[in-house]
Amino acid sequence: xxxxxxxxxxxxxxxxxxxxxxxxxxxxxxxxxxxxxxxxxxxxxxxxxxxxxxxxxxxxxxxxxxxxxxxxxxxxxxxxxxxxxxxxxxxxxxxxxxxxxxxxxxxxxxxxxxxxxxxxxxxxxxxxxxxxxxxxxxxxxxxxxxxxxxxxxxxxxxxxxxxxxxxxxxxxxxx
Numbered sequence: 482x483x484x485x486x487x488x489x490x491x492x493x494x495x496x497x498x499x500x501x502x503x504x505x506x507x508x509x510x511x512x513x514x515x516x517x518x519x520x521x522x523x524x525x526x527x528x529x530x531x532x533x534x535x536x537x538x539x540x541x542x543x544x545x546x547x548x549x550x551x552x553x554x555x556x557x558x559x560x561x562x563x564x565x566x567x568x569x570x571x572x573x574x575x576x577x578x579x580x581x582x583x584x585x586x587x588x589x590x591x592x593x594x595x596x597x598x599x600x601x602x603x604x605x606x607x608x609x610x611x612x613x614x615x616x617x618x619x620x621x622x623x624x625x626x627x628x629x630x631x632x633x634x635x636x637x638x639x640x641x642x643x644x645x646x647x648x649x650x651x652x653x654x655x656x
Contacts, residue, residue, distance in 0.1 A: 501536040501646035503616045507575060508650035514612070519652060520602030529561060529578025529598035530650075534571060534616050538644050541568040541618040545638050552610040553603060559631030560612065561598040562589040564623050564638075589627060589634050596627070601652035609653045618644040 507530040508514055519525030532546065544566035550558040561578055566586040573582070578598020582588065588596035603610040617638045625634055 501534055501644050503534045503646035503648045505530045505532050507531050512650055514601050514650055514652050519600040522602055525600050527600045528576050531575035532573045537618050543568055543619050543622045545617040547615050549613045550610050559592045562631050562634050564625055592631050603654050605654045605656050609651050611649050611651055614648045616646045617642045
């Protein structure tokens with residue numbers, strides 16, 4: 482029994498962790514979005530943040546990026562859903578939320594019903610909102626239609642992810 486436990490520990494120690502790292506030059510964990518990345522209604526430009534990452538598992542077939550606000554009502558709010566990002570991609574430039582994505586990648590509908598990025602836009606006085614920017618590594622190309630509900634896309638990604646990384650900036654609209 483002891484040798485079996487030691488063998489199992491040796492296998493676990495030799496197995497690399499599936500730890501991806503997601504970064505941005507625009508936003509950081511727990512800090513507020515810059516004005517140009519918030520919604521146009523609040524004086525912003527709806528410009529998606531620059532994102533970069535590392536540590537994608539070698540068996541990943543595709544990547545996805547989502548921006549989700551769990552503080553927006555009972556179901557939250559999906560600000561951005563991008564799928565079919567080639568697995569070898571390591572970054573998205575600022576502004577691609579309404580611009581050109583890497584070849585093969587595509588925008589799905591956000592909670593506004595539009596394909597593309599919609600910046601933070603919480604109701605005034607609703608408190609601090611946390612925007613979960615998630616990088617998803619998938620072992621397959623997702624079978625998601627362009628008009629899939631964003632919540633359904635999120636559930637699909639959660640179920641099929643082989644690894645993920647998250648960065649959570651915040652935004653507060655006081656008045």
